[in-house]
Amino acid sequence: MSETATRTSMMPPADPMPARAGVGLKARHYASVVGERPDVGFFEVHAENYMGAGGPPHAWLAAVRERYPLSVHGVGMNIGGEGALDTAHLARLRGVVDRYEPALVSEHLAWSGHGGAYFNDLLPLPYTRETLVRVIDRVDRVQCTLGRRILIENPSTYVCFGGDEMDEVTFLSELARHSGCGLLLDVNNVAVSATNHDHDPAAYIDAFPTGPVDEIHLAGHALGHDDTGAPFAIDSHDRRVADTVWALYERTLLRSGPVPTLIEWDGDVPELPVLLDEARRADTRLTDAPREATS
Amino acid sequence: MSASATLETALASALRRPGAPAPAGVTPPGRLDIHRNNIHVSLVEALREAYPVTERLVGEAFFHAMARTYVADELPDSPVLLAYGAGFPAFIETFRAAAGLPYLPDVARLERARLEAYHAADADALAPEALSNVHADALTGLRLTLHPATRIVASPWPVTSIWETNTHDESVRPVDLGSGGGTALVTRPVLQVYTQCLPGRADVFIRALDTGQSLPEAAGTVAEADASFDLATVLQALLTTGALAGYRLDP
Known part of the structure; x- marks a missing residue:
């Protein structure tokens, strides 16, 4: 393990990620992306969609990777889970990372499997000293196996736990400090969680450690009211980015300076030009962002 | 805990x-x-x-x-x-x-086979003319290897017709459920997944090949299940669709 751990910190990314906006790569857009080569900063894929042995997904992704920087975003590593780390899945993730040498690799602060069943959702964990130690260890093992630094994303949450010993920002700060991982700040998740827990999203952004932030996510969310009349937000990724999220993004960039930013759109996926238009809106803000981070 | x-x-x-x-x-x-x-x-x-x-x-x-x-x-x-x-x-x-x-499970099996073929490992398909150089005397030791994307779905129902008309036809044409079944051959030699209906018990023949039986052995196996099995037609279909990845000749 120590041999690969050494490699982690020494090896620069194969192809550095520009501080521009990127979009998620969707199967229905493969031909347009490769054929028309639109002006966009990068593409991001879910790692699990490329864990088949071969076929068109790999042929297309290889063609996209030749033309653009790539970010690989895992959704199934169960980083926050209590069970043994799924080494078979980690080996598959390593296969994807070795095959495509992406500029960024990221995962979530969440659990998604228990007792051999996979829930296909990003489930919340309590923020305690015990879970922090566990997550630091799991991130360390993932980084050692992949031979590189990964980013961990703040979740969108709908429930919280009575036994929390620290807030989410503190948990992520400590995780980054002790594991050496970077952070992926999902500004839409900040807005969704703030709505669901009646917190101030601007205070979350202001407290977030921007130093380790190597990527930002933006997405659309759905708003509703529960049967008690309380408002809630769902991280639906099925529409344009909300104005409130754009405002939080601008606030983030004032502190962080320009950071590679992904437009996530996974449900009711529109034509490629709509995604590219959202990316341009992010690019405009990236251009206007201060060159030097203020914190 | x-x-x-x-x-x-x-x-x-x-x-x-x-x-x-x-x-x-x-x-x-x-x-x-x-x-x-x-x-x-x-x-x-x-x-x-x-x-x-x-x-x-x-x-x-x-x-x-x-x-x-x-x-x-x-x-x-x-x-x-x-x-x-x-x-x-x-x-x-x-x-x-x-x-x-009653045909619904087999239609679903065909869809599953196509999905598996789509994601299967890549490999070069055996060229259709590759076997033309094999001397007749060597055929007894000829063993064919299936392409990693090759799948078969045998059914008493015309599932290939049902799948085709519900996938490709602008307006669905009626399928006679009594028209008999067969073996749907699914494969993906390059990027396109192909589905073709083979006659008779081609499934028995292809499974025999897949378990390592030589060509004559597999022909014998299928003859027991299907006396009128058309070996030449099925072999030709396997070659032209790219369902085979290679062969070897054992002495």
């Missing part, structure tokens, strides 16, 4: 049971339904994407109800959702409300 282990176990259990109360400490408890909904909706959607013709045959509402029942009992065992739903055709066989459509 640690405190968080207790909580995760309790959450996992509550998420699997609709209407179950949220574990103590979860606030607000009703919001756990958002996660339950995420899980079920996303997995039903994964099945819809994998089985579009099956859905078309029964309609959206029926498929949704059938898929929800499957999902409730069969959570994925891996985060790789490409592999999820392999047991769905067998489940359809046991789903009583679908009993009136």
Whole structure:
């Protein structure tokens, strides 16, 4: 393990990620992306969609990777889970990372499997000293196996736990400090969680450690009211980015300076030009962002 | 067991049971339904994407109800959702409300075979003319290797016709359910998945090849199941579709 751990910190990314906006790569857009080569900063894929042995997904992704920087975003590593780390899945993730040498690799602060069943959702964990130690260890093992630094994303949450010993920002700060991982700040998740827990999203952004932030996510969310009349937000990724999220993004960039930013759109996926238009809106803000981070 | 282990176990259990109360400490408890909904909706959607013709045959509402029942009992065992739903055709066989459509499980099997072919390992297909140089005397030791994407679905129903008209035809043409079945051959020599209906018990022949039987041995095996088996036609189909990856000649 120590041999690969050494490699982690020494090896620069194969192809550095520009501080521009990127979009998620969707199967229905493969031909347009490769054929028309639109002006966009990068593409991001879910790692699990490329864990088949071969076929068109790999042929297309290889063609996209030749033309653009790539970010690989895992959704199934169960980083926050209590069970043994799924080494078979980690080996598959390593296969994807070795095959495509992406500029960024990221995962979530969440659990998604228990007792051999996979829930296909990003489930919340309590923020305690015990879970922090566990997550630091799991991130360390993932980084050692992949031979590189990964980013961990703040979740969108709908429930919280009575036994929390620290807030989410503190948990992520400590995780980054002790594991050496970077952070992926999902500004839409900040807005969704703030709505669901009646917190101030601007205070979350202001407290977030921007130093380790190597990527930002933006997405659309759905708003509703529960049967008690309380408002809630769902991280639906099925529409344009909300104005409130754009405002939080601008606030983030004032502190962080320009950071590679992904437009996530996974449900009711529109034509490629709509995604590219959202990316341009992010690019405009990236251009206007201060060159030097203020914190 | 640690405190968080207790909580995760309790959450996992509550998420699997609709209407179950949220574990103590979860606030607000009703919001756990958002996660339950995420899980079920996303997995039903994964099945819809994998089985579009099956859905078309029964309609959206029926498929949704059938898929929800499957999902409730069969959570994925891996985060790789490409592999999820392999047991769905067998489940359809046991789903009583679908009993009136006896061909439905085999149509789903064909869709599954096509999905597996789509994601199978890449390999060069054996060129159709490759066997023309094999001397007749050497045929007794000829062993054919299937392409990694090759799948077969044998059915007493005309599932290839049902699948084709519900996939390619602008207006669905009637399929005579009494027109007999056959073996659907599915493969993907390069990027395009092909489906072709082979006559008779080609499934027996192809499975015999896949278990390592030589060409004459496989021909003998299928002759026992299907006396009128047309070896030349089936061999030609395997070669022209790219369903074979190679061969070897044993002395």
